[in-house]
Amino acid sequence: MKVAVLFFAALREAAGTARRDVELPEGATLADLREKLAAEVPALRGALERFPALVEGRVGEPGRPLREGDEVAWIPPVAGGTEGGRIVEVMLTREPIEPERLRRSVEWPGAGAVVLFVGTVRDHEGERRVEELEYEAYERAAAERLRAIGEEALGLWPGARIAIAHRLGRLGLGEASVAVAVATAHRAEAFDCCRALMERLKGSVPIWKRSFGPGGSVWVEGKPYEE
Numbered sequence: 001m002k003v004a005v006l007f008f009a010a011l012r013e014a015a016g017t018a019r020r021d022v023e024l025p026e027g028a029t030l031a032d033l034r035e036k037l038a039a040e041v042p043a044l045r046g047a048l049e050r051f052p053a054l055v056e057g058r059v060g061e062p063g064r065p066l067r068e069g070d071e072v073a074w075i076p077p078v079a080g081g082t083e084g085g086r087i088v089e090v091m092l093t094r095e096p097i098e099p100e101r102l103r104r105s106v107e108w109p110g111a112g113a114v115v116l117f118v119g120t121v122r123d124h125e126g127e128r129r130v131e132e133l134e135y136e137a138y139e140r141a142a143a144e145r146l147r148a149i150g151e152e153a154l155g156l157w158p159g160a161r162i163a164i165a166h167r168l169g170r171l172g173l174g175e176a177s178v179a180v181a182v183a184t185a186h187r188a189e190a191f192d193c194c195r196a197l198m199e200r201l202k203g204s205v206p207i208w209k210r211s212f213g214p215g216g217s218v219w220v221e222g223k224p225y226e227e
Contacts, residue, residue, distance in 0.1 A: 001026055003033065003066050006073040011051070014043045024066060030055065031062035033072060051075055057140035058092060071140075087150040088181075089163040092139055097165045097176040106161040106183040113187035115194040119178040121171050125211050125220060132212040135168045135177065141206050142166075149200040153182075157193040160184045164197065166207060 002023050007015040024033060030053055038045035053060050054073045066072070088105045103116045121133050150162045163181040171177055180197050184190040209220045 001028070001066070001068040003068075003070045003072055005033070005037065006071065008073070008075065011044065011047055011074055014047065015041055028066055029062065030060045030064045030066060030072070033066060034062070048074060054143065057143035059089075085154050085158045085160055087147060087154070087162050089165070090143060090146045090150060091165040092137060092143055092146075092168055093165060094167070094169045097167055097179050099176060099179045099181075102163045102165055102179050102181040105163050106181045108161055108183060110159070110185055111161070111183035112185050113190035114181065114183045115187075115190040116182075117178075117180045117194050117198060118176050119198075121173050121175050121177055123173055128211065128215070128218075129213045130173070130211050131214070132170055132172055133177065134170045134210040134212070134217075135166070136208045136210070137166075137168055138206040139168075145205040146201070149197060149204060152200065153193050153197050156196070157182075157184060157189050160189065160193050162193070162197065164201070166201075166205075168207075 002021055005020045005022055007018055007020070012018050020037070022033060022036060024036065034048045034053075038048055051074050054075060055064060055066065055070055057071075060072070089102070097118075099116055099118045103114060107114060121130070123130050146164050146166070150164060153162060154160060161183040164179070166178045167176065178198075178201070180194050180201075182190050182194040182197070184193060210217050211220050
């Protein structure tokens with residue numbers, strides 16, 4: 001089978017290309033791909049072990065089996081500015097969000113404030129009663145946009161550490177649908193950064209919501225998509 005591997009920034013320079021098509025045996029894993037690349041391009045070995053890889057836009061575990069046509073991207077640290085600033089995690093998941101784990105992930109010794117926002121499923125949309133919600137996404141584009149709005153935030157708050165998680169699939173009342181954690185040196189920055197991330201997320205990430213209630217289901221219209 002063949003997979004496409006994408007490289008960015010310093011990794012692109014080390015690889016000598018932005019894209020490399022790699023032939024692998026059926027059943028090969030992400031770890032197998034990493035070893036093959038490291039053998040073919042020794043300059044990449046250390047980076048491939050340190051940096052996360054996205055498979056079809058989502059973080060992949062080393063043991064994850066790959067499939068024909070998969071797109072794999074190794075992600076070096078994003079531009080963040082001053083000490084401490086970086087995107088710790090961006091995640092689309094069908095598993096329950098763990099807000100406390102997200103909060104802990106952004107903590108660092110220089111942070112004087114950590115703000116955690118958790119959006120949950122409520123029992124109404126306007127006058128309409130809600131029993132469940134369903135979230136659908138264009139996953140590859142959504143993951144890219146989540147990371148992009150994180151990078152935008154780092155441009156304004158360069159010392160921030162940021163983690164974002166969004167649920168997909170069916171959710172019951174009270175379940176967390178989205179969580180944003182931000183750690184900065186001062187509380188005002190943490191509050192402002194967290195709020196800005198949520199506002200951008202609501203209008204610029206291709207995620208759609210369907211509401212289920214006694215009268216059936218309806219897709220909930222929000223803000224027009226914008227980049």
